[in-house]
Amino acid sequence: MCPIPECGRVMRDLAAHLLTHQAERPEKCPLKTCEYYMKGFARTHDKVRHTLTHFKGSFVCNFCSTSGTVTDRTFQRCDIFLRHLVSVHGVEQVTPVRREELCRTGVMKQSQRSLGDQSVATCTLCSEPFDVQGFYEHLRGCVLRQVTRTYSPHQRDA
Template sequence: MCGECDQTFTRPHNLKSHLATHSQERPFQCEICNHHFRRQHDLKRHKKLHTGERPYVCKSCSRSFARLDALNRH
């Protein structure tokens, strides 16, 4: 359980990742634009903006997206 917001997690790794959202520390830096992130996952997602990578494709209209949540909203 998170001591900051009482959110619970089934896996210790998920709790550890979540705890970074409460920290002001941003140890992960984009080498292209120097933007900093709290979690490595967020940096990885951000880098797709620079590469133009759009791996999620709609099966109905072939439109592509950088993020799965954007495809799901579409």
């Protein structure tokens, strides 16, 4: 339970939750006109999730069959597209480092990774080819780089 009297929430990760009560929030949004440029976030994860919302564009799933319309496989938000990759294409929500650790300890077999979609598609942002698992692991970083380039330091401080 959170020891802050006006909060009192029960949290799984109390240490992470306590960061949200800090006056200083060091993780800032890269977009100067955004309220979170000044307000900031206590945790990097929250800043990343927020920054992805600034991406201006859409995501077309090149792993889906082309028999449907492009609209059927187009997503306006990165988080929804990532969820689609998990639910439709069998992506594992385990980081590569954690997957290696699970394989090394025998909790997960290396062959479990190959259960998902094995087709290869190109990232429309950077033109690099990926299998679906690799693409899932790549996408957040690629979108963040795109947003950061769009709102470069020169533009942020103008």
